Amino acid sequence: MGNEWRVDSIDRKRFNCPCKNGYYEKVTTTMSDDYLRTDEEIKYSMECESCKILYTYRSFYGWILKSDNQKLEQQEQLINNELKSPKEYILGKYKDQMVNFLNNKPRTQWYKKWRDVCHYTNTIQTFRKYTNSIEDFLINYGNFYGYRCILEWMGIEDPIVEEEYKIKIDELRDVKRDILNSIEKKAFR
Ligand SMILES: [Zn+2]
Numbered sequence: 001m002g003n004e005w006r007v008d009s010i011d012r013k014r015f016n017c018p019c020k021n022g023y024y025e026k027v028t029t030t031m032s033d034d035y036l037r038t039d040e041e042i043k044y045s046m047e048c049e050s051c052k053i054l055y056t057y058r059s060f061y062g063w064i065l066k067s068d069n070q071k072l073e074q075q076e077q078l079i080n081n082e083l084k085s086p087k088e089y090i091l092g093k094y095k096d097q098m099v100n101f102l103n104n105k106p107r108t109q110w111y112k113k114w115r116d117v118c119h120y121t122n123t124i125q126t127f128r129k130y131t132n133s134i135e136d137f138l139i140n141y142g143n144f145y146g147y148r149c150i151l152e153w154m155g156i157e158d159p160i161v162e163e164e165y166k167i168k169i170d171e172l173r174d175v176k177r178d179i180l181n182s183i184e185k186k187a188f189r
Pocket of ligand 1: 017018019020021022023048049050051
């Protein structure tokens with residue numbers, strides 16, 4: 001028989017909803033398995049009909065307006081679209097140079113940069129495995145910021161990357177930061 005997880009307890013706590021005419025529930029489910037490991041799952045459920053129409057739950061923020069959430073998602077979409085052309089541009093122009101350059105650098109050095117600049121969170125062992133093929137890694141896991149970091153390491157400053165792409169992307173990210181700040185101020189917890 002395989003390992004089985006069982007629900008040990010379900011705890012429901014009620015809190016006032018934003019309009020105060022109803023409530024939302026925080027549902028905590030605790031589980032354990034055959035090896036006595038435990039796990040916990042937390043869900044938020046809006047039980048007020050009018051707040052249900054207006055609000056959605058977002059981790060780390062709380063209940064936020066669906067309209068704000070939509071604004072945020074649209075902005076994230078804009079950023080993702082905007083990141084496509086620089087990726088193509090940099091790979092098209094510098095891929096072989098980057099592969100050659102990285103081929104001669106210790107993985108630990110590259111890993112450290114990748115971690116600091118791209119907020120890469122995997123372990124060095126995983127990084128080594130993924131970078132078995134440098135070319136595949138650059139194509140599949142590389143992003144604009146990672147590429148910029150490698151170009152800088154190579155001593156290349158490409159005016160199109162720095163002046164055109166980076167400025168545009170930074171502007172979009174500033175707008176996203178403003179949206180997040182306003183969401184954080186208004187969030188209901
Ligand atoms: Zn309500």
